[in-house]
Amino acid sequence: MVTVSKAPFAKLDAFRRRMGWTFKWVSSLDNDFNRDFWVSFSEEERNGKAFYNFRTGAFPAPEASGISPFYRDADGAIYHTYSCYARDLDMVNGAYQLLDLTPEGRDEDDLPGTMAWVRHHDKYGE
Numbered sequence: 001m002v003t004v005s006k007a008p009f010a011k012l013d014a015f016r017r018r019m020g021w022t023f024k025w026v027s028s029l030d031n032d033f034n035r036d037f038w039v040s041f042s043e044e045e046r047n048g049k050a051f052y053n054f055r056t057g058a059f060p061a062p063e064a065s066g067i068s069p070f071y072r073d074a075d076g077a078i079y080h081t082y083s084c085y086a087r088d089l090d091m092v093n094g095a096y097q098l099l100d101l102t103p104e105g106r107d108e109d110d111l112p113g114t115m116a117w118v119r120h121h122d123k124y125g126e
Contacts, residue, residue, distance in 0.1 A: 053085040
């Protein structure tokens with residue numbers, strides 16, 4: 001597994017180490033990977049022409065979340081197999097699966113943004 005984020009590699013690697021994660025994490029800061037997979041937007045796109053989650057419209061931020069799995073065959077050829085975005089990503093956040101079973105669900109209505117309740121393991125005291 002390789003994870004891609006649009007940040008300087010040194011920042012990604014420091015955070016990965018702080019969290020105790022061992023997967024490979026690479027930077028897309030100096031290339032078009034995020035734009036190629038429709039998760040980075042220009043100012044013009046954010047004002048009504050962003051293509052995100054398989055539709056065009058306004059998008060409130062310069063970056064969005066998405067997952068795009070790839071497959072490498074025995075000859076080394078790499079194939080893009082799938083992409084999903086927005087609420088379709090809930091499956092990768094196990095906490096959502098549990099919260100959705102509770103009477104108040106995610107209870108995010110009064111929060112400044114979705115997932116504002118998330119804390120890293122070394123930030124619980126804040």
